[in-house]
Structures are given as C-alpha cells and as structure tokens.
Amino acid sequence: MIENLKNNEYWVRTSAVEALGLLQATEYSDDVAKLLEDPNPLARESALIALSKLKVTTHWDSIEKLLMDPSTTVRSVALKVMRELGINTDRNKILGILTEANDEVRVEAVKYFSALADAGIFNDIAKFIPFSSDAVRKEIVEYVRRIKPDSFQMISNLFKISELSQEALATLIEIAAIVKD
Numbered sequence: 001m002i003e004n005l006k007n008n009e010y011w012v013r014t015s016a017v018e019a020l021g022l023l024q025a026t027e028y029s030d031d032v033a034k035l036l037e038d039p040n041p042l043a044r045e046s047a048l049i050a051l052s053k054l055k056v057t058t059h060w061d062s063i064e065k066l067l068m069d070p071s072t073t074v075r076s077v078a079l080k081v082m083r084e085l086g087i088n089t090d091r092n093k094i095l096g097i098l099t100e101a102n103d104e105v106r107v108e109a110v111k112y113f114s115a116l117a118d119a120g121i122f123n124d125i126a127k128f129i130p131f132s133s134d135a136v137r138k139e140i141v142e143y144v145r146r147i148k149p150d151s152f153q154m155i156s157n158l159f160k161i162s163e164l165s166q167e168a169l170a171t172l173i174e175i176a177a178i179v180k181d
Contacts, residue, residue: 021046103132
C-alpha cells in the first residue's frame with residue numbers, strides 16, 4: 001500500500017491512504033501526511049480522514065495549512081479533523097474563515113468552536129446569525145448550548161431586533177430558551 005501512495009492515479013493514492021487509516025497503520029502516518037500536499041483535492045481529503053482515524057497529531061502544521069486550501073471540501077474536512085484531534089489554532093484564523101468561507105466551511109468552523117466550548121468568542125460568532133444559512137445558525141445554537149451564556153440581554157444587545165429576518169429571529173428565540181433568561 002505504501003508504494004501505491006506514489007501511484008500516478010489519484011484514486012489509487014486515495015484508496016491506499018484510506019486503507020492505511022482503516023488498518024490503523026500509525027507507523028505509516030508520515031507517508032499518509034505526505035498526501036496532504038497531493039495535487040488532487042480528493043487525495044488531500046482522504047489523507048486528512050486517515051490521519052484522523054490514526055489519531056495522529058504530529059502533523060498538525062500540515063493539517064492547519066489546509067485551512068486555506070482552494071478546495072472548500074478540503075478546508076471543511078481540515079476543520080473537522082482539527083476538531084476531532086483536538087488541535088488548537090489561532091482562533092482569529094478560524095474567525096477569518098467564518099467571514100469569507102462558504103456554508104460547508106462555516107458549519108465546521110462553528111463546530112470547531114463548539115468543541116472548544118470557548119465562550120470568549122461568542123459575540124464574534126453571534127454576529128453571523130442575521131446573514132447565515134439555516135445550517136450555520138443551527139450550529140450557532142449548538143455552540144450556545146455548549147457555552148451556556150448567563151444572560152440573553154447581552155446577546156440581544158448585539159442586534160437591532162426589528163431588522164432581523166424571521167429565520168434569524170427564530171434562532172434568537174431558540175437561544176433565549178437555552179439561556180432561560
């Protein structure tokens with residue numbers, strides 16, 4: 001399988017790295033990590049998933065670099081793997097991703113913060129409620145459930161309620177129910 005990691009066909013490389021992950025072949029994690037720089041996004045994605053299955057954190061710099069990958073799926077999977085492996089990074093980097101990424105990546109970014117249960121960035125995350133998709137708002141609610149803020153007043157002060165869409169307002173009502181304030 002290790003030889004197949006160098007195969008000219010991306011699908012062979014992808015299959016080989018997936019098999020190594022399934023086999024828990026931690027001794028080959030360096031070989032798996034080399035595919036994080038593969039020209040094919042599917043191979044990079046498979047390498048990320050394999051490293052997560054191997055529970056290997058020694059390549060976190062290479063994983064973190066994929067937060068800026070041109071493929072949104074690779075970026076999303078990189079965030080998921082960082083969350084699963086407990087890899088901490090500069091939270092401003094993840095907040096920047098929330099600002100400019102697509103929904104798939106935004107969902108994973110909020111899930112990343114939820115896993116950390118970092119209440120210190122609540123205001124930064126809450127400001128996405130008015131213009132986020134249902135999927136992102138759902139993850140923001142889950143984030144609130146994890147951090148358990150003390151006051152809804154603090155949350156509602158972030159918005160001009162009369163300007164919110166019905167969907168954003170519904171999210172705030174759900175958050176109020178969680179806070180019980």
